[in-house]
Amino acid sequence: MRYLQIIRIAYRALNRNKMRSSLTMLGIIIGVGAVIAMVGIGQGAKKMVDAQIASLGDNLLTIFPGSHTAGGVHGGAGTVTRLTEDDAKAITQFCPAITKISPVVRTNAQVVAGNLNWGTSVEGYSPDFVSIRSWPVASGTFFTDQDVRGATKVCVLGKTIVDNLFPDQDPVGQIIRIKKLPFRVIGVMSSKGQNAFGRDQDDLVLVPYTTAQKKLMGVTYVNSIIASANDRTEIDLASDQITQLLRQRHRIQTGEADDFTVRSQLDIASVAGSTSQVMTILLGAIASVSLIVGGIGIMNIMLVSVTERTREIGIRMAVGAKGKDILTQFLVESIVLSLFGGIIGILLGVISSKIISGVLSWPIYISPPAVAIAFFFSGFVGIFFGFYPARKASMLDPIEALRYE
Amino acid sequence: MDNLISTDHLTKIYNLGDFEIHALREIDISIQKNEFVAIMGPSGSGKSTFMNILGCLDRPTKGSYFLEGEDISHFDRNGLARIRNLKIGFVFQTFNLLSRTTALENVELPLLYNGANIKNRDEKARKALSMVGLEGRENHYPNQLSGGQQQRVAIARSLVNDPAIILADEPTGNLDTRTSIEVMEIFQSLNEKGITIILITHEKDIAAFAKRNIAFRDGRIVKDEIVKSPNKAKELLLSLPPVEEDEIA
Numbered sequence: 001m002r003y004l005q006i007i008r009i010a011y012r013a014l015n016r017n018k019m020r021s022s023l024t025m026l027g028i029i030i031g032v033g034a035v036i037a038m039v040g041i042g043q044g045a046k047k048m049v050d051a052q053i054a055s056l057g058d059n060l061l062t063i064f065p066g067s068h069t070a071g072g073v074h075g076g077a078g079t080v081t082r083l084t085e086d087d088a089k090a091i092t093q094f095c096p097a098i099t100k101i102s103p104v105v106r107t108n109a110q111v112v113a114g115n116l117n118w119g120t121s122v123e124g125y126s127p128d129f130v131s132i133r134s135w136p137v138a139s140g141t142f143f144t145d146q147d148v149r150g151a152t153k154v155c156v157l158g159k160t161i162v163d164n165l166f167p168d169q170d171p172v173g174q175i176i177r178i179k180k181l182p183f184r185v186i187g188v189m190s191s192k193g194q195n196a197f198g199r200d201q202d203d204l205v206l207v208p209y210t211t212a213q214k215k216l217m218g219v220t221y222v223n224s225i226i227a228s229a230n231d232r233t234e235i236d237l238a239s240d241q242i243t244q245l246l247r248q249r250h251r252i253q254t255g256e257a258d259d260f261t262v263r264s265q266l267d268i269a270s271v272a273g274s275t276s277q278v279m280t281i282l283l284g285a286i287a288s289v290s291l292i293v294g295g296i297g298i299m300n301i302m303l304v305s306v307t308e309r310t311r312e313i314g315i316r317m318a319v320g321a322k323g324k325d326i327l328t329q330f331l332v333e334s335i336v337l338s339l340f341g342g343i344i345g346i347l348l349g350v351i352s353s354k355i356i357s358g359v360l361s362w363p364i365y366i367s368p369p370a371v372a373i374a375f376f377f378s379g380f381v382g383i384f385f386g387f388y389p390a391r392k393a394s395m396l397d398p399i400e401a402l403r404y405e
Numbered sequence: 406m407d408n409l410i411s412t413d414h415l416t417k418i419y420n421l422g423d424f425e426i427h428a429l430r431e432i433d434i435s436i437q438k439n440e441f442v443a444i445m446g447p448s449g450s451g452k453s454t455f456m457n458i459l460g461c462l463d464r465p466t467k468g469s470y471f472l473e474g475e476d477i478s479h480f481d482r483n484g485l486a487r488i489r490n491l492k493i494g495f496v497f498q499t500f501n502l503l504s505r506t507t508a509l510e511n512v513e514l515p516l517l518y519n520g521a522n523i524k525n526r527d528e529k530a531r532k533a534l535s536m537v538g539l540e541g542r543e544n545h546y547p548n549q550l551s552g553g554q555q556q557r558v559a560i561a562r563s564l565v566n567d568p569a570i571i572l573a574d575e576p577t578g579n580l581d582t583r584t585s586i587e588v589m590e591i592f593q594s595l596n597e598k599g600i601t602i603i604l605i606t607h608e609k610d611i612a613a614f615a616k617r618n619i620a621f622r623d624g625r626i627v628k629d630e631i632v633k634s635p636n637k638a639k640e641l642l643l644s645l646p647p648v649e650e651d652e653i654a
Contacts, residue, residue, distance in 0.1 A: 002520065005523075314501075315501045316514065317486065318501070319514050319515040320487065320515055320566075322483045322486040323486075399463055402497070
């Protein structure tokens, strides 16, 4: 096989100058290794953000009360509290793209159990909360529709509350006091950890929203409404249906602005996703610079090699090598150099990513396409930076080359 | 007789900016198959330029060069490379072997550029090495061989493609007298087998082994004569006192 022969010649030529070849390769090794590790870090961050956003619940839609407009002055979001329990009920009834819905009523309160107390967020929901947020109960039960109808004083605790109020006993069945009212603990939520913005999601007490409205706050409005669409593909449809329904219910004339905002999980995900995408590209670009520097190293050494081996080139031409043969020989040499460096670089990149993720506990994701791209890019670097020296070699005049000392 | 080589007003002019050097001035010459020609002349006489053109390493400025009846003076680089590969074998003063490459691989080199397969290559190269008396040294590297042996490897390399001509540029220039005669013996025996040989030399003794002597001066042929009774290298070697060859093998 002719190509095998060419590769063998290239391998031998490189083997002749082991030190030089390995130093040249080092440039590519570092370049490829850096690209793999940096892109791994970027993609790891993206994966983490994606996972956290997914953990908020699949197909989640959130309806916030909108800005209040009076005489051309726009208040901020939430300046009107016009969302009600009835809005939520209407959405369940008239929006076919919505399966689950829960009003959100939120207040801050001091929670007391025995001689321990803890300031936290007390949040009222419907039983659909569990499936909308895909957040299961760890022990005990969640409250039911009956609890909502009767506004019973039951609660489900987040993990952080349990740690602070019931350090060494099972809280289920115990009584805690919220704003001096006794609540029976019927369950404990599983731990969800921090969210993408560093807030402890387990630091909360869940109660039926009716209980929160009537017993704790004395209000009739709800802070917001969360809902989940039938399917990921129906999120936009669901959002449109809700918008239409609420405009109707709130008697908003055509041309007037909505007094509420419907925001979907996808909106948040795409923003966060594009942020980490930018980070990945940025890290990759910085690392690519070192790959290009490595390529210049190859070009440099190939130029030296061509000059050094002028006589060899002359001999080969004298016995019948065409320009093309010489070009191929040197090009293959630089490709072998860069691809070999690329392979070692990939190994180095993977190993160093593992070390980084181990030591700094950063999530790192090495994607196969990134590895493949790094490999082919290193081959491309070999061709790109090897071409000029190879062409120079192939253009030599055989007489001059033979005479070269 | 069929002309293996013939030239028609072959002219080479080197343009050095302000002035021109006429290296060859309208050379007309023909060389038949199976000749053994020695080309002589002082440096600057144009003999090397002539050799380069015959060897298809260079192209004439004017005139034509016919090799086996084909005018190749207008061939491009690739065309000339093909002719060099198939029809011409070179032997140089400085041997020009690839270092750190075995004798066998050096001999195989021309075969790499005409697509011969590995088995064929190996066979042909071994045969060529045995023709120059180097069986058993196939895997020696040039630095493990004496000067004479290196030159014999180079001759084997020039032979391996069954060329029409072997061009030797001062092949004995770097060798002592005895080794020179040994090399000439190889040339003579190859010539007896029908191979055309053209060699450049400035030593009269060496030229005396050839069948025809041509002398160049100032880009012109000043002498072209048939050697009446060329020296026989074989006989000469026998008359020399036996020398212990200092082989490094």
